[in-house]
Amino acid sequence: MGRDEILEKIKEITADRLGVDEGDVTPEASFREDLEADSLDLVELIMELEEQFGMEIPDEEAEKITTVEQAVDYVTEHQAA
C-alpha cells in the first residue's frame, strides 16, 4: 500500500474513532492536542491500526506515535511485504 493510500485510510479511521471531521486530520495534527484524544482513545486507535493494517505495534513504539504523520510513517515502514 502506498503512502498516500495509507494516509487516506488513517484519516478515515481517525475521524471515525475520534469523532472528528476528516478535514481536521492533517498530517501535522497531534492526536492529543489537535484531535482531543485521551489515553484510552489512543489505545483504541492503535489497536484499530493494528487490525486494519495487519501488524503488531509494541507499546513502546505506540507511545512515540503522537501525530498523524508519525502513524503514517510507522505503518509505511512496517507494513507486511
Place this chain on the structure above:
Amino acid sequence: MTQGAPGDGASSGKGFAYVTGAGAVTPLGTGTENFWDAALHGKSGIGPITLFDSEPYPSHIAGECSDFDPVDFMGKKEARRMDRFAQLGVSAGIQAAEDAGISETLQKTPERVAIIMGSGIGGLSTWEREYKILNEKGPNRVSPFLITMMVPNMAAGQLAIALKATGPTQCPVLACATGGEAIAEGLELIRRGDADVVIAGASEAPITPLSMAGFCAIRAISTRNDDPARASRPFDADRDGFVMSEGAGAVVLESVEHAERRGANPIARVAGYGRSTDAYHVTAPDIEGRGVERAMKLALADAGLSPEDVGHVNAHATSTPTGDGPETKAVSRYLPHAAVSATKSMTGHLFGAVGVTEGIMCALALKEKVLPPTINLENVAEDCMELDYVRNEARKVPDLKAAISNSMGFGGHNVVVAFSEVG
C-alpha cells in the same frame, strides 16, 4: 397549606420533593410527551426483535426504542464510548434536566445537584461483544473501553460529565425494582439535605443474545410471536410471560425551597416510599403478596397518606403467570378502591428502568388527572383478584390526589413510591 391534611406530605409525612422535570426513552417513543401520549392512546411498543438475530430463540419479540438516536443527545464520539444502556440513561437524564430548566442551578451550584442512575444489568451488549473478541482474537484485542462501557454505574458517571453535575452519585442495582429505588433514594438525598436537586433515573438495554437466552431459559418470556402487540397482557387469563424491553427514564427531584426560590413549575410530589424484601424465592414473589403489601403500607406512612387518599396504583404486573396474582391480592386487601393500571401491557418490561418510567406516568397522571390503561386485558385470570382495572382505554380522574408505583424485583425486592398532586 392545611396542617395534617390528607396528601399533605409536608406536614404529616417525612417531607416531600417536587418532581420538576421528566425524561424518557421507551418503546412507546423518545421524549416524555411522545411516551405519555402513546400510553394514553393505549398503544403497544412491542414488535419483532431487530437488535440481533432471534431466529434460534423461542421468543422473537421485544420492545425496542426504535426512534432513539443517541446523536440527538450527545456527540458521535461520546455515543461510541457508551454502551446502549448508558446512552439511554444519559439521554433520559438530559431530557429531564432540560424539562426542569435547571441549567442555571447546574452552572451556579453544580455541587448541589446529585445524580442517581441505576441499572439492573449494565453494559451487557459490550460485555458480550468483547468476550467474543477475547475468545476469537485473544486478550490483546479487547477494547480499552470494555470496562468503562460495561459497569452499571457508568450511566450515572456519564450523565454527571454531560451535565457537569458534581454532587453525589449513586447507582442502585435492584433488578426490576431499581428504578423505584432510584426515586426513593433521590427523595432521601433531598430530605437529608445532601442536594437541592436530584436527577433520579434508571436505564436498561437487555435486548441481547445472552440475556434473551437467559430469560428464555427461565421460561418467563412471552412467545406470542405472531401477535406482538397483544403479547404483554398483565392480569389476563391468556398471559404467557413478560416481554423484554429496553429504555430509560429520569425525573428531576427538587427540594421545596429550591423549587420555590427559582419559580419551578412542579409536575407532582414524590411524597414517600416504602421498601421490603420477601426473603422467599429468587424469582417468585410471596404467594400472598405480603412483601409488596408491607411496602405499600410503609410508603403511605412515610408519605403521610391514608389508603383512601390513593386513587391509583401503577402495578408492577409484568404479565407472567406467577407474578401478577400475588400483587393483586395485596392491592385487594389494602387499596381495594384504587384504579389499577399495568402499563407494561404497552411498554413491555424495561427491567431496571421501569420503576422510573412508571413513576413518570404516576406524576403525569396526577398533573393531568388521567390514568393510562392496561391494554390486552380481556378476561381477568382466575388467580388475579377482581380489581378496578383501567381496561384498554385511559380514564379521566378529576379527583385524583395520590398514586403509587409498585416495583418488585427478582431477589424479592419490593419498592413502592408514593406520588401526590402538587396541591
